Amino acid sequence: MLPPAVQVFERGWLSSNNILLTSHLDATLVDTGYVTHAAQTLALVRHALQDRPLDRIVNTHLHSDHCGGNATLRAAYGCRIAIPAAECAKVDAWDEDALSFRATAQQCPRFTYDDTLGPGRHLRMGELDWQALAAPGHDPHALLLWCEEEGILISGDALWQNGFGVVFPELAGEPGFHDVRATLDLIATLDAKVVIPGHGAPFGDVVAALGRAYSRLDYLASDPVRNAENAARVLLKFLLLERRRVPLADVASLCATVPLLVLARERFLHGSSDELATRLAQALVKAGAARVEGDTLVDN
Numbered sequence: 001m002l003p004p005a006v007q008v009f010e011r012g013w014l015s016s017n018n019i020l021l022t023s024h025l026d027a028t029l030v031d032t033g034y035v036t037h038a039a040q041t042l043a044l045v046r047h048a049l050q051d052r053p054l055d056r057i058v059n060t061h062l063h064s065d066h067c068g069g070n071a072t073l074r075a076a077y078g079c080r081i082a083i084p085a086a087e088c089a090k091v092d093a094w095d096e097d098a099l100s101f102r103a104t105a106q107q108c109p110r111f112t113y114d115d116t117l118g119p120g121r122h123l124r125m126g127e128l129d130w131q132a133l134a135a136p137g138h139d140p141h142a143l144l145l146w147c148e149e150e151g152i153l154i155s156g157d158a159l160w161q162n163g164f165g166v167v168f169p170e171l172a173g174e175p176g177f178h179d180v181r182a183t184l185d186l187i188a189t190l191d192a193k194v195v196i197p198g199h200g201a202p203f204g205d206v207v208a209a210l211g212r213a214y215s216r217l218d219y220l221a222s223d224p225v226r227n228a229e230n231a232a233r234v235l236l237k238f239l240l241l242e243r244r245r246v247p248l249a250d251v252a253s254l255c256a257t258v259p260l261l262v263l264a265r266e267r268f269l270h271g272s273s274d275e276l277a278t279r280l281a282q283a284l285v286k287a288g289a290a291r292v293e294g295d296t297l298v299d300n
Contacts, residue, residue, distance in 0.1 A: 001194050001202060001204060002152065002194065002196075002202065003126070003127075003128070003150060005021055005022055005023060005126035005127045005128065006019065006020075006021055006126050006128075006152065006196075007019070007020040007021075007022075007048055008020075008196055008201075008202055009041075009044045009048075010200070010201055011033055011037065011199075012199070012241075013065075013199055013237070013238070013241060014033075014034050014036070014037060014065060014238065014241040014242060015033030015034045015037040015040075015041070015065055015068070015069075016031045016032075016033055016034075016065045016066045016156075016157075016198045016199060017031065017196065017197065017198055017199060017200075018030070018031055018032060018033060018041060018044065018045070018069075019031065019154055019196055020045065020048055020049075021125040021126025021128070022048075022049070022052075022126055023124075023126055023127040024127075026055040026056065027049055027052060027053065027054050027055050027056075028054075028055060028056045028057070028058055028125045028126065029045060029054060029056070029057050029058070029073065029079075030057075030058045030059075030060065030125075030145065030154055031058075031059060031060055031066040031067070031156070031198065032057060032059070032066070032067055032068060032069030032070050032072075032073055033065065033066070033068055033069045034064060034065045034068040034069070034106075034107075034242070035064070035068035035069065035071075035072075035107050035108055035109055036068075036107070036242060037068070037069070038068060038069040038071075038072035038073075039072070041069040041072070041073065042069070042072055042073060042076055045073065046076075053077055053078075053079070054073060054076075054077040054079045055077075055079055055080065056079055056080045056081070056082060056115075057070055057073060057074070057079055057080070057081045057082065058082045058117065058123075058125070058145070059081070059082070059083050059084070060084075060135075060142055060143050060144070060145065060154065060156030060157075060198065061084060061135075061138075061139040061141060061142035061143065061156055061157070062083060062084065062087050062090075062091070062099055062100075062139075062141075063100060063139060063157070064100075064101055064104070064106040064107060064108040065106075065238075066156070066157075066198065067083075067108060067111070068107065068108050068109070070108075070109075070111040071109040071110065071111040072109070074111060074112075080114040080115060081111060081112070081113045081114055081115070082113065082114065082115035082116065082117050082123075083113045083115075083116060083117070084116070084117055084118070084141045084142070084143055085116035085117060085118040086118070086140075086141040087099070087141055088113070088116060091111070091112070091113055094110050096108075100168070102259065103258075103259040103260045104235060104238070104258065104259075104260055105235075105239060105254065105257075105258040105259075106238065106239075106242075107242075117132045117143055118132065118143075119132055119133055119134040119143070120132065120133075125145075128147045128149060128150060128152075129147065129148075129149060130145045130146060130147050130154075131145070131146050131147075131148070132144070132145060132146075133145075133146055133186060134183075134186075135155070135156060135158040135183045135186075136179035136180075136182070136183060137158060137164065137165075137167060137169075137176055137177075137179040137180030137181075137182075137183045138156075138157045138158060138164060138165035138166060138167060138168065138176075138180070139157070139165075139168065140169060140174075140179070142156050142157065142158060143156070144156065144158060144183075144186075144187070146190060146192075148190075150193070151190075151191060151192050151193030151194065152192070152193070152194050152195075152196065153187065153190060153192040153194070153195045153196070153206075154196045155187070155195050155196065155197050155198065156197075156198045157197075157198040157199070158180075158183050158184075158187070159183075159184065159187055159195060159197060159209060159210070159213055160197045160198070160199060160200050160209070160213075161195075161197060161200050161201070161203045161209050161212075162200075162209070162212055163212060163213055163216045164180060164184075164213055164216070164217075165198070166227075166230060166231045166234050166235075167180055167220065167227050167231075168231065168260070170224055170227050170228075171227075171228060171231055171260060171263050171264055171267065171268075172263065173267070176227075177217060177220065177221040177227075180217055181214075181217060184210060184213055184214060184217070187206070187210065188210055192206045193206075194206075195209065224268060225268050225269065227268075228264040228267070228268035228269055229264075229268075229269065229283075231260065231264055232255075232261055232264045232265075232269065232276065232280055233280055233283050233284060233287075235258065235260055235261055236251070236254065236261070236280045236281075236284065237284060237289055237290070237299075239254060239258075240284070240289075240290060240297065240298075240299045241299055243299075244298070244299050245296050245297070245298050245299070246296065246297045247295060247296050247297075248277070248281065248292070248295050248296065248297055249295070251277040251280065251281055251297055252273050252274045252276075252277035253273075254277070255273035255274075255276045255277045255280070256273035261276070281297050284297070288300055
């Protein structure tokens, strides 16, 4: 399905997938996972490269689960880092509010960058030519990486086999659903043979995946409360993935203090933080994503 120069380290939901692209000249890693998995990311890269250096990191977007290993890999290899051009000022100032790390109560060690990518930019990775394409929706400045020659799309969180990433801009009252649709429409024009998503295994039936994504978008856009509920569940699940166990009393505290959870509750979900905590915990248990042991919510 993929040429030998392209290796995918499928990670899960706390850490994004990592895509290693190698040639006889250099090696590039697309996305680096979450910080608590940084040692594992480094071990995977070292095993794959053996004694070869990692020359470059490219980030599809700067959510913590996609760039949390940047600092560790840079320290180990001295590699260059390329980020979406629109994020430069935030990274220069290390503005954790603008970068969403504080808003989501997630971690990301500070890193610097050497290069920038913007829509239309071409780059060479793994003996193949790639083009960066705008992919707003989940993140306003996210990028797709498209290899027309092989029909390979690195989609980040713009398209998964069964959906796409949370439409965060809508929580703040910014247009997001329209951008998601525009990104899906763009992907539909590419005639991709295989998609490497930010989470989950690479897949080939792109038409079917787009159909599911459009259906989910219609469902969320028809009632913004649904998007807010989904975002709140995903945020809590992420924190649970990181911490493994959270006392139920602390779930209410998170709902009262994590900025995006507070925003979702105040703008869309209403009620108290205690009520939201109960709803979210029950929803995760019902979905099989968590269980309750005594007075503690435990990750499944």
